[in-house]
Amino acid sequence: MKGIVFTELLEMIEDRFGYKLVDQLLQESDLPSGGIYTAIGTYDHAEMVTLVTKLSQQTQIPVSNLLRSYGQYMFTAFTRSYRPFVDRADSAFSLLSSVQHYIHVEVRKLYPDAELPHFTISQLAENHLRMHYVSERKLSDFAHGLIEGCLETYGEKATITKTNLVEDGSQVLFDIVKE
Ligand code: HEM
Known part of the structure; x- marks a missing residue:
């Protein structure tokens, strides 16, 4: 998946739960990317699943709820990064x-x-x-x-x-x- 999916996910986690949890998740997840994402890079979709599953374990919030909140957050990010698509509708x-x-x-x-x-x-x-x-x-x-x-x-x-x-x-x- 594209880097934007990961950078926005980490930003949401930081906003909602604080940067310490982001650090902890990245350390514990042992990701192939090392948790370093650039907007144009491409990363394994499994990394997103790992991060959200770990976040669910830490917060006791079900994965489905986290993915749904993340979708809401992501749409707002799209309205900033891809404004013309939104303006057109x-x-x-x-x-x-x-x-x-x-x-x-x-x-x-x-x-x-x-x-x-x-x-x-x-x-x-x-x-x-x-x-x-x-x-x-x-x-x-x-x-x-x-x-x-x-x-x-x-x-x-x-x-x-x-x-x-x-x-x-x-x-x-x-x-x-x-x-
Ligand atoms: C301005 C609006 C939108 C933009 C710019 C956009 C762009 C993108 C991008 C960049 C990805 C990631 C692709 C990747 O990582 O390889 C993606 C994935 C996805 N998009 Fe959109 N999208 C938009 C609106 C929507 C809407 C409204 C929906 C749902 C109704 C949607 C459903 C999805 C889903 C579910 C995925 C995850 C991939 C999958 O399920 O296989 N997108 N989109």
Whole structure:
């Protein structure tokens, strides 16, 4: 995964739990990268799983909750680093609808080795967007947080219902219904 995923994760941990915990996690995790990430570098996705699993052990917060909070945090980071994608969309549904065929396509042009999920997105009603997530990385909790972060950015409220389609979490349906 790209370095930005790791630098933002460590920043979130520092913000929420303090730099001492970041130091401790990096020391204990014995990561191939040594915990040194640059924004344009690429690192093994397993390092993210290791860091979040260790963080969960230290904080007693379930991995799924941590990934979801991290997704929310990450969306805010995207609004800073990739402002044009956000400016181009005038609502949360407009941005979410463009993830598969525009945003992640542009991300892939910037980073040919990016590991991106596949989304099938359909608008079922004016207030109902459905996103079908498929990824071998099984990061649907992270996706959940990104969707929440997106709604928050546009000041919109919606109910998100998450349905696991496959037991291993590699295929998940999100039904987002605006209030
Ligand atoms: C401005 C908006 C966005 C930008 C710039 C962006 C960019 C990226 C980048 C750079 C990665 C990391 C790729 C890698 O490490 O190799 C990523 C991964 C991911 N993105 Fe996006 N993204 C955006 C919006 C979204 C939204 C709204 C969703 C969810 C609905 C989403 C879902 C995901 C997921 C779940 C991953 C993790 C990889 C996986 O599950 O396989 N992204 N995105």
